[in-house]
Amino acid sequence: MLAMPLKNRLGRVLGVIELINARDDQGRPRDGGFTDEDQALIEHFASIATVALERTHLTESIIMRMIRMAEVHDPSETTPHVERVSGYAAILFEEWARRRGLEGANLERQRDRLRIAAKLHDVGKVGVSDRVLKKPGLLDEHERSEIERHVLIGGDLFDDMPTDYDEAAREVALMHHERWDGTGYPGILEGGQQRGRRGEEIPVFARIVAICDVFDALSSVRCYKPAWPEERVLDQMRTERGRAFDPELIDILFDRLAELRAIRAASPEEPD
Ligand SMILES: [Fe+2]
Numbered sequence: 595m596l597a598m599p600l601k602n603r604l605g606r607v608l609g610v611i612e613l614i615n616a617r618d619d620q621g622r623p624r625d626g627g628f629t630d631e632d633q634a635l636i637e638h639f640a641s642i643a644t645v646a647l648e649r650t651h652l653t654e655s656i657i658m659r660m661i662r663m664a665e666v667h668d669p670s671e672t673t674p675h676v677e678r679v680s681g682y683a684a685i686l687f688e689e690w691a692r693r694r695g696l697e698g699a700n701l702e703r704q705r706d707r708l709r710i711a712a713k714l715h716d717v718g719k720v721g722v723s724d725r726v727l728k729k730p731g732l733l734d735e736h737e738r739s740e741i742e743r744h745v746l747i748g749g750d751l752f753d754d755m756p757t758d759y760d761e762a763a764r765e766v767a768l769m770h771h772e773r774w775d776g777t778g779y780p781g782i783l784e785g786g787q788q789r790g791r792r793g794e795e796i797p798v799f800a801r802i803v804a805i806c807d808v809f810d811a812l813s814s815v816r817c818y819k820p821a822w823p824e825e826r827v828l829d830q831m832r833t834e835r836g837r838a839f840d841p842e843l844i845d846i847l848f849d850r851l852a853e854l855r856a857i858r859a860a861s862p863e864e865p866d
């Protein structure tokens with residue numbers, strides 16, 4: 595056996611690589627086990643793997659910090675809320691993708707992209723004024739349009755970045771308030787007229803997050819409403835099937851309700 599810790603520059607162990615049962619070129623068990631040459635090779639590989647792990651940790655912690663920044667500013671976008679939205683979204687996507695024959699590593703990669711993007715759906719709220727965000731009660735037209743700008747600000751945050759994770763985050767941040775029936779925002783300009791994106795013009799990640807965000811907001815306390823009982827939430831989701839929301843995804847939501855409930859139970863709101 596050859597075991598090697600993956601240590602970062604501070605000496606923290608991030609993981610371990612273990613190789614067992616050395617074999618020769620023909621695949622036969624090799625006398626004497628692993629050699630010094632093997633060890634040098636694995637040391638090199640371990641240093642590359644350590645950098646990759648560190649980058650992943652760093653990306654995750656930067657994302658969580660962005661979310662906490664948005665949370666300081668907007669008390670309704672709490673860490674448990676974004677965790678739940680991300681968890682629900684992964685479940686809806688899995689079923690949607692399974693129905694389309696997507697599986698294995700490809701499915702997992704898409705699901706990971708969505709998980710991250712879902713957590714970032716409202717980070718654009720960092721650009722909306724505090725006074726409007728924290729105002730209890732009804733908003734006037736001007737205040738509402740200021741809040742609606744969070745989708746453009748969020749979309750811009752991920753606009754010029756090169757990875758497909760950024761692309762997913764951009765889609766979701768920009769389009770999670772579009773509606774299946776075309777009456778959402780921000781919409782697109784067509785023939786000099788602004789209109790909402792409709793149906794499958796809205797990318798599936800944004801259609802999924804739209805559902806999960808509303809489902810969770812209705813189930814939770816907001817500064818303008820108490821938490822609704824589940825029955826009322828489900829009634830509302832059913833009413834919006836084919837109006838705000840993709841009908842197939844609403845059917846999936848009802849099919850997978852037990853799993854969504856489990857996520858809700860595992861990630862409750864922090865007591866204040
Ligand atoms: Fe939003």
Ligand SMILES: [Fe+2]
Binds near residue numbers: 715807
């Ligand atoms: Fe949200």
